[in-house]
Amino acid sequence: MARFTVFGNPVQHSLSPFIHSLFAQQLHVKDLEYTRSLTSPAQFAAAVAEFFRCGGAGANVTVPFKTAAAQLVTHQTDRAARAGAVNTLIPLGHGQILGDNTDGYGLVADLKRQLELSSLIGIHAVILGAGGAARGVLGPLCEAGVERIILANRTLPKAQELVRANSDLPLAYASWQDLDGLSAHDYIVINATSASLHKASLPLSNALLSKSRLCYDMMYAKTPTQFIQQARTAGATACADGLGMLVEQAALAFALWHTGQLPETDEVLRTVRAKLLSS
Template identity: 55%
Template sequence: MMQFTVFGNPIEHSLSPRIHQLFAEQCGKQLDYSRSLTSKQRFAGAVASFFRAGGQGANVTVPFKEQAAELVTHLTPRAARAASVNTLIPLGQGQLAGDTTDGMGLLRDVERLVGAQGLPQRVVIIGAGGAARSVIEPFQEAGCEVYLSNRSAAKVTPLVQRFSALKVLPFEALGHSPSEEFNANFCLINATSASLAGHALPIDDGWFSAGVLTYDMMYGAQLTAFLQQAKRAGAGELADGLGMLVEQAALAFSLWHNGHVPETLPVLHQLRAELSG
């Protein structure tokens, strides 16, 4: 039976095993997808042990995506530019390829959510970690103006040099009403870990009420702290990261299974029902 896993910390609530099992059922495959709790100190050894034992693919989640990018022997161009890896593919003889499917996963989910009205003209991403970096390029290639806002400006500067046309929105600007250039045709995306700790962000209500979509990469049975902020402020459409999780998993699945991309909408509906209890 094919062996897969997801490395993370925390990891006990990861939905990846369930998602990949549902994908496998669609195409009649049998696989064993486990969860692997590890630490930054033990991550490299855990990855090596898994693939030495015959592992055929792995996902990487917080807080190891940047570490994974430094660990692999081969990076896809998009993973190299993002300096972030969420998918590991064995190449044989101890070599590993690293890719990131996060960005394309988020783009596909946003496309599903906005439907016929099309992608927003502008996308504002809050955060500058691996998840945030991985989504810049897909949205730029889709024709969106991408703005990055982060508490630490030092983390943003190298990204402006790496991604042409990337624009900077000072983090302090989020504490005031948005300027006129941010009309109704923009999307606000939380790529920080604040929701994991239940923390709100210092954002003026105007940012939530002006945009077409408020999106949090985190997900749960209840609205995240960020989406609760947005709802209180009168935001229109709200979305958590469950759709992104399913879409990025489908792309990872295709990398391990000869390009076969499973259907995502039935899986998303199934997971949403299970989370709702």
């Protein structure tokens, strides 16, 4: 039995076990067990070590442990190193663990689905927030062809710092007020803040949201998130939450654990959405 888990706190509502069971059925992968592992910051490193010492075949990491996971692993992929965060753990043997970050891949794949595009070449994006969620997707977005990214944050110095740290990427920073001057119809607007978690609206103009090509919230919920409600009220015609990103990043993690077998995600996403709505 190949054992996998997701480390988090909280983790009881994680959809990852359900998603990976669907992938396993699709690709006829038998004898797979995927569980949830509730841990604490103080016990995280010990919990990971014990899991792999007992034969764990792979693990995911969610809040609040992605940064700690990056410090714990012995090897990192380039995208994990740029993100400064790890969400996928791959055992290499002899106590060695490779850390990867599949979040950016997940976002890119879902944006292509939402925009009905085969490529993001030439797309412009506004990313709201300059924390870990934003940092984790910058590299993959640019590698996918996004031409320009504007980072906007409640505290401007944090956005400026993130731009400086990624000086090789086509990034700029802006205050909330600066966004009002954008030709918004050329942009997708991505919410990488935790505002929806706290049911808080963001100080954005209706014009930015209504003219944008897509308003995307990296968070997801059973009902429309606060950001999606705000965007729709402003007149946005295309909105999406981050459930597709969750499924897509899980698909890449599955492939990393199973010799490159990448699942098809469209039907899985429909099934996961139905489960979320019925919960």
